[in-house]
Amino acid sequence: MNNLIRFDNVTFSYGSRNVLENIDLEVREGEFLAVLGYNGSGKSTLAKLINGILVPTSGKVYVDGMDTSDENMLAEIRKTAGMVFQNPDNQIVATIVEEDIAFAPENLGLDPAEIRVRVDDAIKAVGLEKHIKDAPHKLSGGQKQRVAIAGVLAMQPRCIILDEPTAMLDPKGRSLVMGVIERLNREKGITIILITHFMEEAALADRIMILSDGRVAVNDTPKKVFSDRDRMISLGLEVPPVTELTLNLIRNGLPLEKDTIHPEELIDSLLKMKEEEA
C-alpha cells in the first residue's frame, strides 16, 4: 500500500530551539498509528505539521503526494487530513449539531443536497442521529467530541489526526469515542493518527511512535513497544494497566506472556490455565 503521509527529514522550531528534529515518518493508507511522548515532546506540533497549520523549518511533509508548504494545495490537504482537538467546546462552531457538521462541506462550497447526505452519513457514523437538531452546549463531553469527529468526517477525509481527543472525557465518553475511532479505521479504512496519553488506547493501534526530545525514539508494534517496560519508563511513559497487572502476575509465578496488552488476552490465558488445571 502507498504512503498517505510522509515526513522527509523534518525539523521544526518555534524560535531558536528545535521542537522536532530530523523526523522521518511514513503512514500507510488505512493504518492506525498512535503517537506517544511526555508533555512538551512535540506531539501537537507534529500533528499541526501534517495538515499545513505549521510548515517545517526544514525538510518536507507530504500528504498524498501534496507538499504542505505549497499554499495552493492547502484546501486539498486539509480535506484529505482532518483534525480533531482536545477540547470539544472549542471546535464546535454552530448552535445546532447538524449545522456544525455541515460547516466543512459548506466551506467547500458543496450543494445543499450533497451536504445533507454527508451530514446524515457523518452523524450516523458517530451514532448521534437522535441529537441532530440539538444545541451542542447541551450535550455531554463525549457527545460533543463525537460531534467534532462527525464535523471532520463530513469532509470525507482519508486520514483523521486526533490530538488527545479523550483527555477531557469521563471513562464512558472515552470508550464511546475510542469505539468510533476504531470503527472508522476498521470499517471505512480511514487512516488514523491518534495522539494520546492513555496507553490502553495506544494498544489498539497498528503501530506506535514515541517522540522524545523532538526525535522519534520508538517506532514499532504495540506488542513490541509495551513488552519493554523499562524502556517505556525511561521515556517518561508507562505500560497499559493490563500489561502492568500481567507483569505482576508473572513475578508471582504465573506462566503468562510478557507482551499481553489487551484485557481480553489476559482473560483468555487465565481461562486456558484454569482449564488445563482442571
Next chain:
Amino acid sequence: MRDITLGQYINGDSVIHRLDPRVRLILTLAYIIVLFMFNTLLQMVLALIFILLAYALVKIPAKMLLKSLKPIIPIILFTSVLNMFFIKGDVIFSFWKISVTKQGLYYAAMMSLRVICLIASSSLLTYTSTPIQLTSALESLFSPLSRIGLPVNDLAMMMTIALRFIPTLLEETDKIMAAQKSRGANLDTGNFIQRAKALTPILIPLFVSAFRRADELALAMECRCYNGGEGRTRLNALRIRGLDWIAAAVFTACCVMVFLAGRLPL
C-alpha cells in the same frame, strides 16, 4: 435561566413559524413603517386587530403579549397625558389651568395604539424566529452590500459564533465565581466601587480563557477549510416558497384596505 441562544423564541408550527425568516423580517418592518403612515384612529384600531389576529394564528397566549407590553406602560401613560393636556382644540372639560380637548384625547389614543402595535409586532418577530434565523435572514438581505466591500458573511459568522459561545462563557463565569468565592472572594457586599473591584478576579480569568478559546476555535475552523465567507454554500439555504408569497399578498391587501379605510369620513 432561559436559553439565550433561543432568545425569546417559542417553538411552534404555525403559518408564521413556517415563513422564510427574511419574509417575517421584511413584513414586520413594513408593518412598522405603515403604522407611522396611518393617521386616523380607525386605521390604528384595524392595525391592532391585524396584529392580534397574527398572535392568534401563532397561538401565543395573551399573557405573553401583556408581559412584553408591561415595560412600556409608563411611556404610554406619560405620552398620553402630555397629548391630552397640551394639544389645543375643542375643550371637553377643564379645571384650574388645564383643559382636556377632543383632539388631545384623539391623539393620545392614536399614540398609545401605535406604540402597542409597534411592540407587539416586534415581539411577534422574536417569538417566531431564533436569533440564528434572524442572523441568516440579515446575512441574505444584506448580501448585495458585500459587493461594495461590506464583510456581510464574516459579520454573520461572528454573530453565529457569539451565539454559540454565550452559554459556554456564562457557564464558565459561574465556575470562576464559585472558585473565587471558595477562596474567600466577597462579591455580594460593599458599595458600588468595592463590588466593581471584586469583579476583577472574575473578569481576568474569563478574558484569558476566552482568548484561548478563540485561538483554538480559529485553528479548528481553519482545519475545516474555512476561508472567509467566499464560496460558502449552506445546508439549510433560505428559500422563498408559495406560503411566503401568500403571506406577502395577504399583508399587502390588508394594507391597501386599511389605507382606503382612512379615507372614510370618520
